[in-house]
Amino acid sequence: MLHLLCRNRVSDFQRWWGVFSSHAAAHRAAGLVLMALWQDQEDPDNVFFLFQVEDPEAAKAFMHASQAAEAATRAGVIEGEYHFLTPASTDHPL
Secondary structure, three states: OEEEEEEEEEOOHHHHHHHHHHOHHHHHHOOEEEEEEEEOOOOOOEEEEEEEEOOHHHHHHHHHOHHHHHHHHHHOEEEEEEEEEOOOOOOOOO
């Protein structure tokens, strides 16, 4: 199963959340299902969120679209990063 882990440092969490949550239908259309959302305990404007990825190509297209960059600007994103993650292969039990 593929997941997308993201981090955004934002100017104001409430501003960011307003824009982010307004894109819920677009996230779903891109095959992204929000699984969790966290704020850094010491810096609540440092936000982490995890999506389950149902359609990797649609998710990548969504993330690279000009509308995503415009939304990030409106939301007050200062910096961000994202990582597509797959389960680690290991011979050792957790």
